[in-house]
Amino acid sequence: MNIASAGALGPRLGAGREADVYACSDGAVLKLYRPGFGGHRTETLALRSLEDRGVAPRLVDVVECDGRTGLVVERLAGPDMLTLLQRRPWRLYALARSLAKAHLAVHRVQAPAELTGLRQVLATRIRDAALPQHLLDFVSRLLDGLPDGDRLCHGDYHPGNILLAADQAAVIDWGAATRGVPEADHARTLLLLRWSDPLPGTPLVSRALIAAGRSVLAHAYARDYRRGSPPLRQTRSWLVVHAAARLSEGIPAEEERIIGLLERARKGIA
Template identity: 45%
Template sequence: MGGRRPHRCARATSVSEALKKIAEGREAELFLLPDGRVLRLVRPGMPRAEERIRLEAAALAAAVEAGAPAPRVYETVVRDGRPGLIMERLEEPDLLTLLGRRPWLVLNIARRTAELHAELHRVDAPAALPRLKEWIRAHLEESDVVPEDLHREALSLLDELPDGDRLCHGDFHPGNIMVGGERPAVVDWTSATRGDPAGDVARTWVLLEASPVPPGAPALLRRLVGIGRGVLLHGYARAYLRRSMIDADRLSRWTQLRAIERLAQDVPGERERLLTLLGR
C-alpha cells in the first residue's frame, strides 16, 4: 500500500457531473470517477457526516502508514452537500460475496477475517480519533429505545472495561473486506475509534450475530448467510483468540455492552436477535 499520502481539504464538485454508482451500503454509496479512482459519499441525512468523514480519513491514513490492509485516501470532497472521500479503487469481490458464491469456504473466510482484524489491532490509533468508550456512551445517550435496566448495565460496563489505544474499525465484517487485488483491504471506516481491541472484536461478534445482509444482496446470499451465520461467527472468534491475548471473560463483557449499544442504534431488522443475544 505504501506510505501515507496527504489528502487535500474538502472542495465542492459540480452537481452536473455524471457518476456511475458501483456499490452501496447502509451508510454510503460508491461511485467510479473518470480517472479510475472512487468517490465514497455518505448517504443524505447521516448524523455528523463531515466529522465522520474527517475521522475516517485520519483512520485510513494511520492504517496505510502502518502497512495495514486499507485503501489510500487522496482527498476529502463535498458533492450535492454530501461529504465524501476520493479513494483508491479496490477490486471485487468482498468476502461476503465470495461466501455466497462458495459457501464451502466459510471456515476459510472466518479465518481470513480474524487474521486481518488482528493485523489492524496492531496499529496505534491516531489521537484525533474518538475514544471507543466515549463513542459507545454517545450512542446510549442519544437513544430512548434501550430498556432502563440494560441502559444501567451498559453504563456500569463502561466504567469497568479498559480503554486501550489500538485502531478499532467499528464495522468489521466480511462484507467490508475486499479480496480481488494483490492484497486484501478493509473498507468503510466511518466508525473508527481508539480503544481496546476486545471491544472491536465484540462489535464484529454482534454484527455477525444480529445484522441482516446489506441491501441489494442476492436472495441466494441471504439464505446462505442465514444457514452459515453460526459457523462463520464461531470460526472467526476461535481464529482471532488464537492470535491475541484477549481473555474470554473480557470479550464476553464487551459483547454484552456492544449488543446494548447496537440496540440503542435501533437498526431495522435487528431488535429481536439483539434481545435474544442479551438473554431477553
C-alpha cells in the same frame, strides 16, 4: 482540490446512510458524504493512520463538492467477502482466516489521538437505545468496568466491508472508527456475525442457509482471531455492551433477540 480533479464520475457502486460511492475514471472511487454527517473526518483520520500497512486502500485526496465532502480512495478490483462467501461457500474457512488476519493487522495500528474513544461512543449510543431502566443500569455498570485503549478500532468490521483483490484483504468503510481495545472491536464483529438479521425480504430458505453459514463463519473467525492475539479479556462483556448499543440502530427484527440476550446476561446466564 475540487471534485473535477477526482476524474469523471462513473457508475455508483454503493449508497449507504451517510454517503454514496462512485467509480472514478482514474482507478479511484469517490465516497461522497451527505451534508450533516461527520463520518468523512473519521474515515480520513483512519485511512491516514493505515497508510502503508497493506490492509486498507490508499486515501488519494479529500475534495469538496456542493457542500459535500468526498474522499478519493484507491479503487480495489475484487469483490467483497460477503459476495464471495455466497458465490464460493466452500472457501468459508480460508475466508474466515483472512477476516481474522486483517482484523488483527488493524489492531496493531495505534489510533490517531483525534479519534473518539470507543467507550464514549458506546455510552452515547446506549443512552439513545431506549432500553428499559433495569437494562440501562446493568449495561451502564458493565461499560463503566471496561477499559479505554489506544488501538485503531473499525467499528463496523464485517465481510461486507472487506474487499478481496488477488486474495489480499483490504478493509473499507472507516466512518465509524474509534480508539479502543481490540477485544471491543472483535466483540462487535462477533455480534454482527452471530446476531444481526439478514436484510428484510430475505426468503426463508436463504435465511436458514445464511444462519447456518454464519454460525460456522463466526466460530472459525473467533478461533483464528484468538490464535493470533494476546489473551483476550472481557470479550463477553464487550459483546453485551455492543448488543445494547446496536438497539440504537433501530432494526426492529433484531430487538427481541437483543433484549433476550441482555436479560440473560443480567441474570448471569451465558
